[in-house]
Amino acid sequence: MSNRTEPIRSVKGTRDLLPPDTHLWQRVEAEAHRVFAAYHYGEIRTPILEETALFARGVGAETDIVMKEMFTFNDRGDESLTLRPEATASVVRAYIEHSLYNLGGIQKLYYIGPMFRRERPQKGRYRQFYQIGAEILGSQNALVDVEIIEMLVLFLRRVGIREYQLLINSVGCPKCRTEYLDVLRDALEAVKSTMCVDCQRRAETNPLRVLDCKVGADQPIIDKLPKIIDHLDPECREHFARVTSGLEARSIEYQVTPRLVRGLDYYTRTTFEITSGALGAQNAVVGGGRYDGLSEMLGGPPTPGIGFSIGQDRLLLAVQSAGILKPEAHLAAYVVWMGDAALAAASQLVRDLRAQGLSVEIDYDPAKIKKAMGVANKLQARFAIIIGDGELASGKYQVKDMAGGEQSELEPSAIAEYLIGGEREIRSSG
Numbered sequence: 001m002s003n004r005t006e007p008i009r010s011v012k013g014t015r016d017l018l019p020p021d022t023h024l025w026q027r028v029e030a031e032a033h034r035v036f037a038a039y040h041y042g043e044i045r046t047p048i049l050e051e052t053a054l055f056a057r058g059v060g061a062e063t064d065i066v067m068k069e070m071f072t073f074n075d076r077g078d079e080s081l082t083l084r085p086e087a088t089a090s091v092v093r094a095y096i097e098h099s100l101y102n103l104g105g106i107q108k109l110y111y112i113g114p115m116f117r118r119e120r121p122q123k124g125r126y127r128q129f130y131q132i133g134a135e136i137l138g139s140q141n142a143l144v145d146v147e148i149i150e151m152l153v154l155f156l157r158r159v160g161i162r163e164y165q166l167l168i169n170s171v172g173c174p175k176c177r178t179e180y181l182d183v184l185r186d187a188l189e190a191v192k193s194t195m196c197v198d199c200q201r202r203a204e205t206n207p208l209r210v211l212d213c214k215v216g217a218d219q220p221i222i223d224k225l226p227k228i229i230d231h232l233d234p235e236c237r238e239h240f241a242r243v244t245s246g247l248e249a250r251s252i253e254y255q256v257t258p259r260l261v262r263g264l265d266y267y268t269r270t271t272f273e274i275t276s277g278a279l280g281a282q283n284a285v286v287g288g289g290r291y292d293g294l295s296e297m298l299g300g301p302p303t304p305g306i307g308f309s310i311g312q313d314r315l316l317l318a319v320q321s322a323g324i325l326k327p328e329a330h331l332a333a334y335v336v337w338m339g340d341a342a343l344a345a346a347s348q349l350v351r352d353l354r355a356q357g358l359s360v361e362i363d364y365d366p367a368k369i370k371k372a373m374g375v376a377n378k379l380q381a382r383f384a385i386i387i388g389d390g391e392l393a394s395g396k397y398q399v400k401d402m403a404g405g406e407q408s409e410l411e412p413s414a415i416a417e418y419l420i421g422g423e424r425e426i427r428s429s430g
């Protein structure tokens, strides 16, 4: 028909996550809660909306994120608001706002949630994407850098990721970076006219950003530029050496990558990424690093910090291709009934089983037994429970194991325990 209303579609670069995929998302999140709790992190939930100035100051006015990728709008009161493109700046804002530095010791916080960047969508790159991140505030100790990477690696192993590379670098502190930037600027002076227009501008405004230029023709030029790792001051060099030796002591493999300066301005000293070959072009699954000056940049007390964010969408692509973690989506029982009296008994049983935490399904519309058993099969129910006049009369219901085929007759009060036994069997074999 010509006058049909056009359906409304999701906004470009955003997507719906549906079952059964969401079961796997939940498994991954449950593992994050477990692993991070073992390392004594507490969850923080910050707003998705922040004042634009937070990211301009925190992430850096000259970065691609702030210059090109933010969803920024003027609120009715003409306040400039932004959908968060990342959460580290928000965590540090909250740390300052709630004076968490007064609690003494270090603060370990983690978050899971959506971020927004107006990038060109492609596989593994979305405008609304999700991150699982962790941040430690209040310690400059290189062993803290090592510990957070150790936690990350454990988490990746727990969700079944085996094939990845840890890339690591140091971007120094403001002191040694200033000296390096002079050297870099001099080197760029000679070559910048042959580079892309963005790099020509960056060479003036923020030369470090030249190093993460993705334009193919610029790559051989960038490879020959001086490396920050060769210009670290003694303290930064010592810090980096302690990080790498700590990783070695834990048998965590890494690759020193001198160009890894990361696309955000807040980094100091350690920077790292985790890439996975399984992902194609968008191969960075995790980005992280130290940000010892961020708290001060945001008006807080001097507070060193380090953290990482895992791109959850990309992580899930990798988890799916590794195929080790299985979604826990299964139905313990499908209840089949025949006749009105059986419906009442079936409804009661379903309610009792669900109250005990078992996943159970029932269709309230009458159906022929063959068809109902077909549904149980399609839903991959572990058991089918059959209730008809005969079962009501005997007070025992038929419980059929859908995999093995054997059938038992059980009193309603014994069914929950029987199903829980079946669940345990699945868990121990899976």
Ligand code: HAM
Residues within 6 Å of the ligand: 085, 086, 087, 088, 117, 119, 124, 125, 126, 127, 128, 129, 130, 131, 133, 134, 135, 263, 264, 284, 285, 286, 287, 288, 289, 290, 291, 306, 307, 308, 309, 310, 311, 312, 313, 314
């Ligand atoms: P980031 O490198 O900008 O770092 O992002 C971290 C991860 O988020 C990336 O490695 C990638 O997996 C994922 N990601 C980024 N943009 C997209 C996108 N458009 N679509 C899908 N996934 C994406 C940060 O955000 C820092 N806050 C990390 C950090 C925490 N540094 C210190 N603490």
